[in-house]
Amino acid sequence: MSYILMNKDVEILEFLYDNETHTVTKIVRMIHPNYAPLGIIEYRTGITRKALNNWWKDRSIPASRSRFKEVMGEMDLHSPVELLERCFGLSLSDQYWIKEGNSDIQWADINFFENDFSEDMGKLLMGQIHYSDDLDIFSPDNSSDGNLKKKWKIINNTRYLIKGGNSFNNQEPFNELVATKLYERILEKQDYVPYELLHENDVYYSACPTMINTDEELVSAYYIDRMIKQRGNDSLCTHFLEACKSLNIPNAKEQIDKMIVCDYIIANYDRHYRNFGAIRNVNTLEWIGIAPIFDSGSSLWATQPTSLIGSTYKCKPFKSYPEEQLGLVDDLFWLDITKLEGFEQEVEDIFKMNPLMDEARIQAIVQQIELRIGKVIERKRQLGNF
Incomplete structure (x- = not known):
């Protein structure tokens, strides 16, 4: 045919x-x-x-x-x-x-x-x-x-x-709401896709609108990354940013920094190359920019038992260890840390809506978020971005 x-x-x-x-x-x-x-x-x-x-x-x-x-x-x-x-x-x-x-x-x-x-x-x-x-x-x-x-x-x-979420505690939909509340505090509206909870047939789901219109396409980082040959001495992050530069994708470094910082705070363990990317106009073929952050549910030890919350996990996409990936961010002037005040309480209130999460699990996650916010603030101090 x-x-x-x-x-x-x-x-x-x-x-x-x-x-x-x-x-x-x-x-x-x-x-x-x-x-x-x-x-x-x-x-x-x-x-x-x-x-x-x-x-x-x-x-x-x-x-x-x-x-x-x-x-x-x-x-x-x-x-x-x-x-x-x-x-x-x-x-x-x-x-x-x-x-x-x-x-x-x-x-x-x-x-x-x-x-x-x-x-x-x-x-x-x-x-x-x-x-x-x-x-x-x-x-x-x-x-x-x-x-x-x-x-x-x-x-x-x-x-x-x-x-939906996993069959263990259905945590992922609530994680998406947690992530959205974080983004609302420290990012611009165009930097993220907003998620909300949907209650259907006695089950909670996350719901988000499509991020593009009829004149646009979402291009995954997986395809962007393959547009140029990787030089032997380039890190994964450097190579991806070079690929963005070769395609004339604007403002890639700051947007990727924002993604890394947010993923660190919510302990995202699955930011692979197919759940971030860039938006292109399909009529003019001009790049609009890095896609708004989406798909953040695989975070906060969603599939781990409560006893393992806070344990070391391998992150993605550029480094295997979260602190090393956070170290790739060399400019935090955009981050207003005062907007993070009270975020832990907001997280607690969200998770209390989940009938499959008990108090011990909620408090363990809240403590980890507090610790991770502290490390981001420390990184900002190290960079002298105050």
């Missing part, structure tokens, strides 16, 4: 696709390659079939997603890519999609930003319903990443990502 990779209504390239193996077999011709996603570009060779296949597979739901193997069995699917094929590869994180070579369908007819979509697939993935042949599975949930249960939902005409 012949298909066209699209960026909104701009044709990027034509390719041949094997519907049995769910892979690209050949790139037939380039049309407007400048509008291609970064993920299909190799810095040495440009756009390649291998990179296109990897990018296509990366758009699908990861096999490690909670309950996803059961869903695959219920639907008699052999590959998560099959779900992508049923929704043109559309997403709520960018404007890319594919169409058959002879199709006259338009982006405006099908995109999830402007058109309603069914919640059936999201409910199925969340375990709220069982599969049946009459379900409408045309949904952005077919291209959502991450391991925790999640679904997209339209609330008052805004697209919200609803996300």
Whole structure:
């Protein structure tokens, strides 16, 4: 089958696709390659079939997603890519999609930003319903990443990502609210995605609006980082910032510093290269800047027993040890430490809303946040940024 990779209504390239193996077999011709996603570009060779296949597979739901193997069995699917094929590869994180070579369908007819979509697939993935042949599975949930249960939902005409927590204490949704309250205190509004709690079917979830509009795309740090060759003496952080510089992404250093400091305070152990990145305008191809901070639920020892709260953990993305990563921040003039006063009490009040967290666990977390704020203040003193 012949298909066209699209960026909104701009044709990027034509390719041949094997519907049995769910892979690209050949790139037939380039049309407007400048509008291609970064993920299909190799810095040495440009756009390649291998990179296109990897990018296509990366758009699908990861096999490690909670309950996803059961869903695959219920639907008699052999590959998560099959779900992508049923929704043109559309997403709520960018404007890319594919169409058959002879199709006259338009982006405006099908995109999830402007058109309603069914919640059936999201409910199925969340375990709220069982599969049946009459379900409408045309949904952005077919291209959502991450391991925790999640679904997209339209609330008052805004697209919200609803996300669950672990089965042990469901702490992650509350962590997102804690992170949001921290960001509200010390960051600008454009620096973060706000999360709130949603109570649905007697379970608490986090809910956040999509961070981009119909003219933008979120590009993960994973793809940005691969745009230039890493020099042997460059640290991971230096290399990423050099990659941002090569793409003309503005103000990257300060925004990454903000992310590192906030992640340190909330002990984020999972800030990997696919949950931060940058925003690009898909029409002009100009970079708007580093993406607002999102996806901070994997923090504060969420999956650890209370006795291990405060224990050493390996952090990401640039250093394995939190203090070393905090040491990468060499300018804290932007941080007003007076705005952190009383934050511990706010954290305590949030966690008391979680019926699966007892007082001992809450107090252990509060103590750790207090200690970590103290270390950030000490770092500010070391830098002389007062």
